[in-house]
Amino acid sequence: MEFSQYDIDSLLSITNRPELVFTEGRGMWMTDHRGKRYLDYLQGWAVNCLGHSPQCMLDALEAQAKKIINPSPAFYNEPSIRLASMLTANSCFDRVFFANSGAEANEGAIKLARKWGQKNPNKKGEARYEIITFDHSFHGRTLATMSASGKPGWDTIFAPQVPGFLKAELNDLASVERLVTDRTVAVMLEPVQGEGGVIPATNEFMRSLREFTEQRDLLLIVDEVQTGMGRTGELFAYQLSGIGPDIMTLGKGIGAGVPLSAMLCRERFAVFEPGDQGGTYNGNPLMTAVGAAVLETLLAPGFLQHVKDAGRHLAETSLRLTAKHGLEGERGEGLLRALKLGRDIGPQIVERARQLEPVGLLLNSPRPDLLRFMPALNVSFDEIDQMADMLSGVISSLD
Ligand SMILES: *Cc1c(COP(=O)(O)O)cnc(C)c1O
Numbered sequence: 485m486e487f488s489q490y491d492i493d494s495l496l497s498i499t500n501r502p503e504l505v506f507t508e509g510r511g512m513w514m515t516d517h518r519g520k521r522y523l524d525y526l527q528g529w530a531v532n533c534l535g536h537s538p539q540c541m542l543d544a545l546e547a548q549a550k551k552i553i554n555p556s557p558a559f560y561n562e563p564s565i566r567l568a569s570m571l572t573a574n575s576c577f578d579r580v581f582f583a584n585s586g587a588e589a590n591e592g593a594i595k596l597a598r599k600w601g602q603k604n605p606n607k608k609g610e611a612r613y614e615i616i617t618f619d620h621s622f623h624g625r626t627l628a629t630m631s632a633s634g635k636p637g638w639d640t641i642f643a644p645q646v647p648g649f650l651k652a653e654l655n656d657l658a659s660v661e662r663l664v665t666d667r668t669v670a671v672m673l674e675p676v677q678g679e680g681g682v683i684p685a686t687n688e689f690m691r692s693l694r695e696f697t698e699q700r701d702l703l704l705i706v707d708e709v710q711t712g713m714g715r716t717g718e719l720f721a722y723q724l725s726g727i728g729p730d731i732m733t734l735g736k737g738i739g740a741g742v743p744l745s746a747m748l749c750r751e752r753f754a755v756f757e758p759g760d761q762g763g764t765y766n767g768n769p770l771m772t773a774v775g776a777a778v779l780e781t782l783l784a785p786g787f788l789q790h791v792k793d794a795g796r797h798l799a800e801t802s803l804r805l806t807a808k809h810g811l812e813g814e815r816g817e818g819l820l821r822a823l824k825l826g827r828d829i830g831p832q833i834v835e836r837a838r839q840l841e842p843v844g845l846l847l848n849s850p851r852p853d854l855l856r857f858m859p860a861l862n863v864s865f866d867e868i869d870q871m872a873d874m875l876s877g878v879i880s881s882l883d
Contacts, residue, residue: 509532509535510535512524520842522844523843523867526848529736530820533737533861534860535863536860541741553769563769563773567779570783574779576750578754579750581748581749581766584765585624586734587625587629588626589735589745590628590707591624591626592733593733594615597613597672597705600669604669607666608666610667614649614665616649616663617650617651617673620634620636621635621674622677622679630645632672634651635680650668660696661696671693671697673693673705674710676710676716676721679710680850691725694729703731704731709734710820713737714818714861716795716817717791717792717818721817730753731749733746738775739771739774739775743771787862794859795821798857799821802814804872806824811879812826819857820856823855829852830854833855833882837875840878
């Protein structure tokens, strides 16, 4: 590749990537090493909730870097306390643990649930540790979070799995009930399965699951790494169904592009003892200062309303594309949406959209018959219309 004198093969190969190097990003746009521009509907994989390099992030990074970057997790720092307070003030949770990735936040949630299951054993006095998760769920790429995930094939690639995860079917309470044993301690789910193909849990399912877990003395854990931080039009997706979970994890949008994640719990489940949990970079002031600036932006008057309005516009636009090209419709919440193609043309569309000239379009196809849109939450209606025009041209070119 002509990009530089350096060698791409120095990187450990983990996935197929196009021969492109992205050198600049602003808002909904990225530029590659040849100067070509792309309308970016990946946004760092649903991460850049304010688009590429928003001013509030640049300001927070600069101001905090000049103050202090790494006092160590052995001491308090101001931005982490501020961000934790903002999160608890705007959710049903009382305590926050910061980490660096979604998988790490989920590991923390799994550990906290197991700890609670040790302190609240079954009738025989045995620790409870089993966690019920769901088919097609995605919780991360560490060994425990891969074991918790319901991605087909993931049970064997790095066998043996971490034990203790049983898989139910989303939106089917009876399938959860069947898996409960005297070792069960928690149920964990994404309010909208993101990687699984944008499949929402129904409000009715969320409510009945909350009732069921309360009756059985089980923790309800929501993985809001993708759905949280305004993505669905509410600050957190659990608010769509009006329930209050016991533990929630956040990632992706909370840092808007910098590595930051969080695990939140209610006071009575805050059972870690000194030494149980930690991490070198956890809660570092540089990242949490960004998190606080991002959350302030999301909480500003009108911001979440824009997410709802833009989500509706994207849905309507997708339905127009559906009618025009004979597709199968769309689904999702807020700005986490998918277009159902009805045939396995997703990968071809992604490829051709990227190669459009003079301006490319970056899209994601989590399943061959589906496109997932992950725009910045401050995406404009114009940028939605522009995407739809480009996409429509690509679909026509395949017919
Ligand atoms: C992306 C994602 C994760 C993993 O987050 P990482 O930061 O990649 O570790 C976990 N859960 C959900 C729902 C996700 O979408």
